[in-house]
Amino acid sequence: MTDVTELGVAAIREGVAKGEFSAVEVAEAFNANVAAAQQALNAFIVPTPEKAIEAAQAVDAARAAGKPLGKMAGVPIGMKDLFATRGIQTTAASHILEGFKPEYESTVSQKLWDAGAGMLGKLNLDQFAMGSSNETSYFGNVISPWRRNDGGNAALAPGGSSGGSSAAVAARLAPAATGTDTGGSIRQPAAFTGISGIKPTYGRCSRWGVVAFASSLDQAGPMARDVRDCAIMLEAMAGFDPKDSTSLDMPVPAWEAGLSGDLKGKKVGIPREYRLDGMDEEVAKSWDQGIAWLKDAGAEIVEISLPHTKYALPTYYIIAPAEASSNLARYDGVRYGLRDLPDGAGLQDMYAATRAAGFGPEVKRRILIGTYVLSAGFYDAYYTQAQKVRALISRDFKEAWAHCDVILAPTTPSASFALGEKSADPLEMYLNDVFSVPASLAGLPAMSVPAGLNSEGLPLGLQIIGKPFDEQGVLNAGLAIESRAGFTAKPEKWW
Amino acid sequence: MSVDTATVAKIAALARLKVSEAEIAAMVPELNGILAWVEQLGEVDCTGIEPMTAVIPNTLRLRDDVIDADPLTGGGKRDDVLANAPAAEHGFFGVPKVIE
Numbered sequence: 288m289t290d291v292t293e294l295g296v297a298a299i300r301e302g303v304a305k306g307e308f309s310a311v312e313v314a315e316a317f318n319a320n321v322a323a324a325q326q327a328l329n330a331f332i333v334p335t336p337e338k339a340i341e342a343a344q345a346v347d348a349a350r351a352a353g354k355p356l357g358k359m360a361g362v363p364i365g366m367k368d369l370f371a372t373r374g375i376q377t378t379a380a381s382h383i384l385e386g387f388k389p390e391y392e393s394t395v396s397q398k399l400w401d402a403g404a405g406m407l408g409k410l411n412l413d414q415f416a417m418g419s420s421n422e423t424s425y426f427g428n429v430i431s432p433w434r435r436n437d438g439g440n441a442a443l444a445p446g447g448s449s450g451g452s453s454a455a456v457a458a459r460l461a462p463a464a465t466g467t468d469t470g471g472s473i474r475q476p477a478a479f480t481g482i483s484g485i486k487p488t489y490g491r492c493s494r495w496g497v498v499a500f501a502s503s504l505d506q507a508g509p510m511a512r513d514v515r516d517c518a519i520m521l522e523a524m525a526g527f528d529p530k531d532s533t534s535l536d537m538p539v540p541a542w543e544a545g546l547s548g549d550l551k552g553k554k555v556g557i558p559r560e561y562r563l564d565g566m567d568e569e570v571a572k573s574w575d576q577g578i579a580w581l582k583d584a585g586a587e588i589v590e591i592s593l594p595h596t597k598y599a600l601p602t603y604y605i606i607a608p609a610e611a612s613s614n615l616a617r618y619d620g621v622r623y624g625l626r627d628l629p630d631g632a633g634l635q636d637m638y639a640a641t642r643a644a645g646f647g648p649e650v651k652r653r654i655l656i657g658t659y660v661l662s663a664g665f666y667d668a669y670y671t672q673a674q675k676v677r678a679l680i681s682r683d684f685k686e687a688w689a690h691c692d693v694i695l696a697p698t699t700p701s702a703s704f705a706l707g708e709k710s711a712d713p714l715e716m717y718l719n720d721v722f723s724v725p726a727s728l729a730g731l732p733a734m735s736v737p738a739g740l741n742s743e744g745l746p747l748g749l750q751i752i753g754k755p756f757d758e759q760g761v762l763n764a765g766l767a768i769e770s771r772a773g774f775t776a777k778p779e780k781w782w
Numbered sequence: 783m784s785v786d787t788a789t790v791a792k793i794a795a796l797a798r799l800k801v802s803e804a805e806i807a808a809m810v811p812e813l814n815g816i817l818a819w820v821e822q823l824g825e826v827d828c829t830g831i832e833p834m835t836a837v838i839p840n841t842l843r844l845r846d847d848v849i850d851a852d853p854l855t856g857g858g859k860r861d862d863v864l865a866n867a868p869a870a871e872h873g874f875f876g877v878p879k880v881i882e
Contacts, residue, residue, distance in 0.1 A: 489838045503836070621877055623868075624866070634880050636800075642797075643801065655799070658796050677834045
């Protein structure tokens, strides 16, 4: 029998629909992979094998009864532990939410269950999605299934913040997983682990029930092995939700049916400002290769300018912490989660003690930065100025769309790095998001697809950024790259 | 602009984060490093630019003025709301004494 854990979303759905294997068989196979890798990779905070089986049994029963099957029928997935799941611990990888069992289900996860998907477990991540290497989780680091080909066996970063998601999909613990992207948290981990991931236009996926980090930036999206699987899963996740005030009231396009790698008549913009001084040569080479592939797919290549690119990261590191400091004010030891009540402490002391005990160092750092830039006397110099520069960054993209349909760039400035290599210096870690943050600030759809391996044997990703609401254009350019890159590499199993 | 130990202590108090003197001492250079880096935004000419608050044009909707229009977010959820409270008592959130 086929090893079903080598199959993606489309193949599993088709196999289940045709009766080549049952949904329960698929769930059991992935459950086994999850259990076998848990010790070594730490990709899950809470595995939920019984949930996966339960959903699979429902799909098998529906098929036996001749009922119509959903878009994700029989596909077990990993759920980033930022999505509230009813009755299942939801922590955002923090101590402050340890033991929190929501009484409700996030809109996105509910839509996936309604489409026939099942849950393999809650995936590890950077604490409150703050990090680029999955080294800030209260529940320990996620280890990438990839290793350098130097025989050194150094533990590598799976990227972040959706590092549990990327590790799980790359290691065949799940055919697909949910991610969330605030400044690159879907695209960067996808690039680091040789998988695909798309962040849709801001507002496509409901934020209801997603633990908030920076509300004007947070957007959910799928992470999977290929572009088609991303299209299928994004269709299942997206859609208007009256419970999210920033949800887009627009129909969800049929992205899967609309897939086409033929780019004749399309213009692909190459932003001059992304070619950084001292850029990693292999990253530059893979970008050039990507340009050649898109040309081969029929696209016209045009050079464009996004003049405010260099200001995107500092803008992000004002706006995101500012919003985070406000969002995280809710963790007070009163309504849910941890409470630290020192002897004889009053209410204010309890707040301060609870938050000190419940948040990790990176979360505290960002709360302090955010509080500072929003405080009286500094608000205009930092926060208002950052919002104005954000407007200019967004305007750069609007002007670029007069000349091109999509933009091609690297996803990350380097391949994955070893754990501990960048965690001592927060600024160095932040620079990892240099190529992914601008699209986040402008709310644009953007995806990463694998382009190849570097000389160390590690994956590199290419990023496609699209116009607002044009996920189709992004997916199509991704497909054109995918079909030419022929990326079949996978981490050699050592766990 | 740079921060000193007194400023960090004040921000931490505003953010309701208990921090030790040693933690403050460690945070001062870290925060200064980050602040010095973000200060480059000051060189951008933003004359006549409106601060961006919403990235995708969207209007804020008002829900219909109907009780329990959406049962998920409507009323009657006291026990659900209290289910995860560290100290729920008699249908309320329990907190340390606030009024002397």
